Amino acid sequence: MTFDVAGLGVSTIDVIFIVDELPGREMVQRAHASTIQGGGPVATAIVAAARLGARTAMLDRIGGDPFGGMILSEFAVERVNTEGIIVAEGRRSSTASILVRREDGARVIAFSPGDCGELEPREVREDVVRAARILHLNGRHWEASLHAAAVARKGGVTVSFDGGAHRFRPEHRELLPRAEVCIVAAEYAAAYTGAADTAAGAEALLAAGPSLVVITEGTAGSRVHARGGESFHQPAFRVKPVIDTTGAGDAYHGAFLFALARGCSLKETARYAAAVGAMNTRALGGRAALPTLSELETFLSGAP
Amino acid sequence: MTFDVAGLGVSTIDVIFIVDELPGREMVQRAHASTIQGGGPVATAIVAAARLGARTAMLDRIGGDPFGGMILSEFAVERVNTEGIIVAEGRRSSTASILVRREDGARVIAFSPGDCGELEPREVREDVVRAARILHLNGRHWEASLHAAAVARKGGVTVSFDGGAHRFRPEHRELLPRAEVCIVAAEYAAAYTGAADTAAGAEALLAAGPSLVVITEGTAGSRVHARGGESFHQPAFRVKPVIDTTGAGDAYHGAFLFALARGCSLKETARYAAAVGAMNTRALGGRAALPTLSELETFLSGAP
Numbered sequence: 155m156t157f158d159v160a161g162l163g164v165s166t167i168d169v170i171f172i173v174d175e176l177p178g179r180e181m182v183q184r185a186h187a188s189t190i191q192g193g194g195p196v197a198t199a200i201v202a203a204a205r206l207g208a209r210t211a212m213l214d215r216i217g218g219d220p221f222g223g224m225i226l227s228e229f230a231v232e233r234v235n236t237e238g239i240i241v242a243e244g245r246r247s248s249t250a251s252i253l254v255r256r257e258d259g260a261r262v263i264a265f266s267p268g269d270c271g272e273l274e275p276r277e278v279r280e281d282v283v284r285a286a287r288i289l290h291l292n293g294r295h296w297e298a299s300l301h302a303a304a305v306a307r308k309g310g311v312t313v314s315f316d317g318g319a320h321r322f323r324p325e326h327r328e329l330l331p332r333a334e335v336c337i338v339a340a341e342y343a344a345a346y347t348g349a350a351d352t353a354a355g356a357e358a359l360l361a362a363g364p365s366l367v368v369i370t371e372g373t374a375g376s377r378v379h380a381r382g383g384e385s386f387h388q389p390a391f392r393v394k395p396v397i398d399t400t401g402a403g404d405a406y407h408g409a410f411l412f413a414l415a416r417g418c419s420l421k422e423t424a425r426y427a428a429a430v431g432a433m434n435t436r437a438l439g440g441r442a443a444l445p446t447l448s449e450l451e452t453f454l455s456g457a458p
Numbered sequence: 459m460t461f462d463v464a465g466l467g468v469s470t471i472d473v474i475f476i477v478d479e480l481p482g483r484e485m486v487q488r489a490h491a492s493t494i495q496g497g498g499p500v501a502t503a504i505v506a507a508a509r510l511g512a513r514t515a516m517l518d519r520i521g522g523d524p525f526g527g528m529i530l531s532e533f534a535v536e537r538v539n540t541e542g543i544i545v546a547e548g549r550r551s552s553t554a555s556i557l558v559r560r561e562d563g564a565r566v567i568a569f570s571p572g573d574c575g576e577l578e579p580r581e582v583r584e585d586v587v588r589a590a591r592i593l594h595l596n597g598r599h600w601e602a603s604l605h606a607a608a609v610a611r612k613g614g615v616t617v618s619f620d621g622g623a624h625r626f627r628p629e630h631r632e633l634l635p636r637a638e639v640c641i642v643a644a645e646y647a648a649a650y651t652g653a654a655d656t657a658a659g660a661e662a663l664l665a666a667g668p669s670l671v672v673i674t675e676g677t678a679g680s681r682v683h684a685r686g687g688e689s690f691h692q693p694a695f696r697v698k699p700v701i702d703t704t705g706a707g708d709a710y711h712g713a714f715l716f717a718l719a720r721g722c723s724l725k726e727t728a729r730y731a732a733a734v735g736a737m738n739t740r741a742l743g744g745r746a747a748l749p750t751l752s753e754l755e756t757f758l759s760g761a762p
Contacts, residue, residue: 169473169494171555177566178482182624188553188570190524192474219495220528249492251475251555253568264557266492320486326646 157235158415159314160286161406162273163196163197164294164303165214165239166248166265167221167227170400170439172256186256189392191227193250195292195316198401198440202408204232204431205444208415211282213238213302215295215365217270219248219399226386229443238279244350245270254398254438261400262342275301288335292316292405293326303332312414315364316407317342331363336412337407340371352377356385368424370403378424388424391457406431409450431452461539461711462512462719463618464590465576466606468598469502469518469533469543470569473527474704474743476560490560494745496532496615497554499620502705502744506712506734508536510746512719515586517542517606519599521551521574532745549574558702558742563705579605586726588613591719592639596620596709597630607636611696616718619668620711621646635667639718641711644675656681660689667704672728674707682728692728695736695761705744707725713754733758 158395171185197212197345201294206209212234216222218241225247229236245267253262266394280302283289289306291299294314303313317328317338322345330336330346336359338346343355346362352369361365375389409430413423430445431454437443445453475489483699496505502518516538518524522545533540548589550572557566562639577599584606587593593610595603596619610617619634621642625684626649634640634650640651640663647659650666660683663671674680713734717727734749735758743748749757 169553169555171568171570173568176482176484177557177568178480180564180566181463182569185555185568185570188550188555190553220524226526246492249473249494251473251483251489251492251557253555260484262484263486264475264477264492265486265491266475266483266489388614411525 155285156209157211157286158444159200159203159283159288159290160211161196161200161215161283162291162295162299164194164248165192165197165212165216165225166250167191167224168252168400168440169335170252170254170398172254172438174256176255176260177255178264180430182355184427187438189439190224191441192225192247193401193440195318195404195407196290196294197254198404198409199290199316199408200234201232202434203412206409206430206447206450208412211238211286213273213278213282215240215242215270215273215330217245217268218243219246220354221247221249227402230305235282238282240272240273242255247406253402259396259399270312272296273298278305280305280385283311285312288312288314288411290314290411292321293323293329298323299329300378304331307332314411317346318403322346325412331364331455333364336364336365336408337368337370339403342367343369358417370406375407376406376424376428381419384420391429393432393436396435398433398438402431402435405434405444424449426450426455429457432435459589460513461515461586461590463504463507463594463715464515464517464586465500466517466593466595466599466603467522468498468552469496469501469672470498470554471528472497472554472556472704472744474556474559474702476742478560478563480557480559480566483611490721491742493743494527494528495745497705498552499593499708500598502708503594503620503712503715503746504538506535506657506748508538510636510713510716510734510751512716515590515617516541517541517577517582517586519544519546519574519581521549521572521708525551525553525681535709539586542586544577544581546574552577556704563700563703576600576684577602582606582609584609587615590615592616592618592715594618594620594715596622596651597627597633598626601731602607602630603633609635611636618715622707624737626650626690628746634663637668639670640668641672641674641714642705644673647673652695672707680710680728680732682724684724688724690725695733697736697740699741702742703739706735706738708744709738709748729758730754733761
């Protein structure tokens with residue numbers, strides 16, 4: 155058992171409806187489309203890597219409800235190893251209800267964290283962590299994350315940290331120094347470092363510990379900073395039409411880690427990541443349009 | 459195989475989140491609670507009757523997706539016979555996304571009809587219809603409804619029609635005359651008959667065919683009109699706190715038909731129905747607080 159990437163985070167089920175109106179008042183409207191599918195930043199990154207061909211595993215604690223069943227069956231379809239997922243019987247999994255306005259993709263999200271509790275450090279399957287090249291996490295299941303990161307460091311497993319736009323928490327200052335790879339949204343970098351611009355934020359994050367920092371800015375692309383090495387901007391790819399941006403950043407993470415585990419150059423890695431992030435916006439839901447490696451290569455061969 | 463009530467209609471899965479704000483703009487909010495459960499007016503009425511102890515069956519066409527699986531497993535738990543439900547493999551079931559504002563219960567609903575298609579007349583399990591005392595329908599699966607109503611009439615099965623508040627369609631003028639029991643929202647009666655008040659609406663509906671007409675008005679109670687017989691008002695029961703009014707009307711229908719099939723007096727029937735409608739508002743979702751018969755009797759023994 156070896157894995158290119160193991161993820162530790164919270165899997166959710168997203169229920170997504172495309173509508174005409176974000177309803178600020180009581181109303182009934184017919185949706186243009188709807189879908190239910192797995193989500194959660196780390197979980198979707200893992201599925202993105204798996205879709206590209208990476209050997210992957212997920213560590214999590216989910217509920218024994220129908221949503222939990224869906225979470226597991228989606229991972230099974232994607233061949234994600236789920237031995238490290240604890241199912242809390244009689245508990246509810248994390249879910250989100252998302253309305254997307256068709257006109258412009260603006261979203262309203264209501265999330266419900268469930269009551270299945272946090273993964274505990276003793277529940278972390280250390281053998282799964284040690285069997286991975288990269289451990290990817292975002293600070294959810296906090297104590298388990300600290301423990302898994304320590305196990306990973308000790309075992310020579312690269313630790314990767316995902317900092318979502320509005321997900322900064324002060325305690326992350328304890329976790330981030332244990333990560334070698336740190337891919338965060340520009341808003342996260344600003345909240346963490348207090349730096350006024352992206353370059354200064356990247357410097358501050360590099361100083362905090364990681365040797366590779368990537369700062370993502372949606373359609374403005376991403377900036378890659380390696381300690382003592384190269385620094386470059388990766389433009390975002392344009393796709394038309396953009397159906398739903400849910401999971402675009404998670405897809406970027408997953409593709410980045412896939413390419414890193416494969417030994418690609420940093421420039422190639424960032425290009426893969428940007429392409430997969432863009433491709434993932436072509437369909438409704440955080441995972442529906444994640445490409446296989448051959449779909450990715452076809453896309454890149456036609457890209458500017 | 460005999461049934462007290464068979465239903466023909468569209469089963470849905472409702473995803474319900476209780477939130478602080480009905481979001482008229484892009485935002486993320488944490489829900490106070492969430493649930494996913496079966497819905498649909500006829501389907502919930504059948505479950506209400508089943509929970510009280512009625513022998514029930516459902517006729518429908520659903521998708522072979524995870525939602526369809528949930529629809530079937532909920533019916534199984536409630537002991538609703540599902541031999542008359544066609545599963546369209548590779549198709550999506552009907553779903554609804556519902557946000558409920560905690561402060562006042564105001565709701566926004568986005569519904570997605572799925573693509574599993576209508577039940578066709580040739581797909582109607584006539585043996586199930588004939589084995590029932592009462593056939594309950596609301597005009598969904600239109601051609602199948604007309605056919606099933608004809609089969610029912612010929613077999614001496616009482617036909618019951620549910621007219622929801624905003625569900626009037628001109629073609630219903632063809633179906634309603636085939637029903638003996640007609641329980642409709644006041645808005646439906648007004649739309650169907652053009653009558654200015656409830657009494658005149660009831661008279662017009664009685665003249666259209668049904669021998670028993672009930673007009674429901676939420677917390678204002680319901681009015682029962684039997685052709686050439688009694689006419690009375692049934693007050694609504696008050697419960698506190700009201701958590702979610704989803705399915706209250708459907709619960710009223712199901713309890714009404716349960717009591718009717720049992721041979722209760724009209725007054726007793728209406729009292730049961732009103733109590734079950736009220737009791738169903740005590741929990742999140744259209745079905746979670748549906749009572750058993752003993753719970754209903756306990757509630758009524760303490761009611762004014």
